[in-house]
Amino acid sequence: MSIVSIGVSGLTAAQIALTTSSNNTTNAYTDGYSRQVATFSESASGSGVSISSVSRQYNQFVTTQLNASLSAQSALSTQQTQVDQIDSLLADSDASLDTLMQSFFSAIQTLTSDASDTAAREEVVGAAQTLASQFNQLGSYLSAMGDDVNDQIADQVSQINDLSAQIATLNKQISLSSALGGTSNDLLDQRDRLVSQLSELVDVDVTVQGNGSYTVALGNGMALVSGNDSFELDTRASASDASQVSISYVDAAGNSVALSDSTFDGGSLGGLLEFRNTTLSDTQNRLGLMAVSLTQAFNSLQAQGIDLEGNAGTDFFSVADPVVYGNTANTGDATFSATFSDDVSALSSSDYTVSYSASAGFSVTRNDTGASVEASYDNGTLSFAGLQLTLSGTAQDGDSFLVQPTRNAASSFTSLVSAGDKIAAGTSSGSGDNSNALAMLALQSSDIVAGGSTLSESYAALVSTVGSTATRVAAQLETRSALTEQLTTLQQSESGVNLDEEAANLIVYQQYYQACAKIVEVGVTILDTLLDIN
């Protein structure tokens, strides 16, 4: 082997090394880029050098951990974004619900000081309307959030499908290029970046197959990507609750399998489902419960009183009746219409599931605790927890129904009394009779909500729950972010580009190049010397 060709092999190697280093340098801040290292080895012929490979610095183990952590972080940060909205909604202000309830009762107090005063009566009417509109605003905002969450779920499911398809395509390209013996570092980087994006949406397990292709599966083992194929998720109205979106899996044969929400515990999709099924529905139910309790308590006092014109009092407030959804899988044609019973002290902020079995009849369970609830069925009417459900049609064994007693109560809460003289302040025909107004005033400090707390107490409890949820999510997010940051640092310590390092490499390889060029020059000089002998 000539000196010149040895020098040229060095020049070639140096060029590849310089190219690799330049590529690293230019991609120092590229997301998902893995540092590449040129490996030098002795030439097979025994003289000179060659670049045996340009290898990608990558650690599957750390990456998997990082993706799992990203998934959990994304779930928490999605939840935080949503919970923070409710948190701000309940922030203390002149228009917060507790302030308006106080104004309302304060107006009633003024009425008790002179029951015949029409101005005081109008003030009560006005305060009641303001209170109702604030309840509506909160209720509508929350249900708009619910709609938005359902839209986001659908949107994210389509993103997941998109990413799954792209990963499947890359699987194909990678296995092809590796079969051809080429390196496809950029394709590997792309695929890992897609897996990372997918992890932010949903918690997935990745396994590497022998041919280098990825199998990506959901927590329950159902594959989103297997080899060159991808499988889709689909959204549809939930079987138990027509107002909510549920996710189903479309298998290879094209059959949809409904997935339980608990399948998705990570990723922003998991975060959305968690928020929708806990904080959002709980807040809606609890606000609704306050509206229902206020309505029932006031209306029953109105009914026993007499208004300024000497007539028996009419309803003061109204709320929507409880909602009952029949499961779409029900085989019977039974439907329920629900109303609140006169005594709502047994009402809770939970939803209920009514199931029918041919042997045991109707049974009721609370959805929040799963505990069974005492229910009595009599002549087509099922009574439990302050509710009365009237059956029409026939239920079949295994049928189930979802009861949402107070979900829509806050947004439908309305003040019916539009004229002050309709307020039944007294129990006799005397215009100065304030005895019923005193009873109304006493509701302020009575345990009218779920038989155990005042309106103000139950609002305070709501504030406490939302506040502590927001605090908890923020704390978890902080911990999780710290973990993600550590893992990122770890992952980057292997795969990341350090510019100083690359600068050093550039200097070294540049000198190396110059040295190799010198070899060539020496070789040429030697040749020239030999030729000059003649």
Place this chain on the structure above:
Amino acid sequence: MRLSSATIYNQNLASMLNQQSAYQQAALEVSSGTRVSKPSDDSLAASQAVTVRQSIAANEQYADARASITTALSQEESTLDSVNDAITSAMTLVVQAGNGTLSDADRESLATSLQGIYDTLVTLANSTDSNGNYLFAGYQTQSPAFAVNDAGELVYQGDGNVPTQQVSATQTMASGDNGASIFLAVNSTAGFIAQAGDNGGTLTFDGPDIADTSAADYGSGFTLSFSTAADGTLQYSVDGQDPQAYTDGESLEINGLSLTLSGTPAEGDTLTVSKAADADPDVFATLRTLISALQTPVEDAADQAALNNTLSTASRQLSNAQDNVLTVITSVGARLSQVEVLDTIGDDLALSYTERLSGLVDADYTESISRYVTLQVAMQAAQQTFASVQQLSLFEYI
């Protein structure tokens, strides 16, 4: 550990942004003076603040109720003072009317004065508050408490109720008294009165006085009926029992009550003694009876006896009415002073609630400002670190 340039950049950037957001939060706390505005700022404090605000609002309500009740009771008190004065004047006139030297014309003029007092009392009884509500009509605040009915009699139109108000968390208080309890009542300690029937004789009485509270049937009223016995002597029977001989100037003791009778009763004359409370007390009726008696000319001894008897009964009834009014005035005064005590308690509570609320949600300025300053330094440090670390690069030397 090997650090990638991206890591160095991201970590420095993140730390600077975190410092910035903490700094902003602290700045907000200092500028607003509030530590807790959203539930998540401090969920426990935020929920307790809801409860404390509720207590503050309720306390203000009670204060409002007390203010309105104070106005109502003060007006009632001054009205009843005038009622008391009117009754005193009436009693003075009754004493004057008892003077035996007065002529019919003199009595007529006394009657005119009494009519004036009567009209004053009716006006006072029909007093209204600033909203035009009748003070003494119970719940029937839109109609006068006393009005003349078709038969020409002044009757009470209100009811037996009194509006009450919640003046503290545990206490309700009547914001007034109804007309029946003021003008148509005597207090429980009022004694007994005797009323002569439409008598033809010259019987007069003195008493009744309480003689023996342990006597059988003490406290029961009774009626004396006078008749002439077969032998021509005068006799009386108690509630239709066996007749007893009547002696002029005799002092009787019946049902534990003593009564001195004098003069000569005619056949069929009666004298009814009853507990004041059982004798349909009505200060207006008393005055009307009095006025009509004074307007009746005195032509013989029987007329004189009838006048004396009416004056004597009226004198006791007026005195009972006055006692009753004074009792109501005392009760109003007691309520007013109770309201004052409750006001003091309410003010103390308001102060302690406000302090508690402030402790829950307000920023502690010393702490907030020192944190603000610390964070400011920390943020500046983060910025300087970022800038200087970014400058460190080997590329600078190539």
